[in-house]
Amino acid sequence: MIASSPEHAVELLDRAFNDRDVDTVMGFYEDEAVVVTEPGRTVRGRVQLRSFFERAMKSGASATQLKTHVFEADGVALFLSRWTLEYKDSNGEVSTRELVATTVFREQPGGGWKVLIDNSLGPLVLDA
Secondary structure: OOOOOHHHHHHHHHHHHHOOOHHHHHOOEEEEEEEEEEOOEEEEHHHHHHHHHHHHHHOOOEEEEEEEEEEEEOOEEEEEEEEEEEEEOOOOOEEEEEEEEEEEEEEOOOOOEEEEEEEOOHHHHHHO
């Protein structure tokens, strides 16, 4: 799928994540993309990203955007969002967590937008 804007990419990416479609999710990330998985920890590249997303999807996690904003310049975009993560906690009960994300997208030569840096934890990385 080709995303016409960073906002469109996130819409499609969230839909694929919530549908547990790891192949489609991977299609929205550059080959050497970096994803923050928790404060102080990142994964990088196709193999690590796929493993991370497969584990997250297997856990039943789902994402919903609440509010977003994009700053774009010369084919690079900073996507900011307030979003919720719904997941099962250690007791098996469903929990919801509200987070702030900062994500960097790059416009692709053949069209569309892909993630280069995905920090879905936003300022929480400062606590690492």
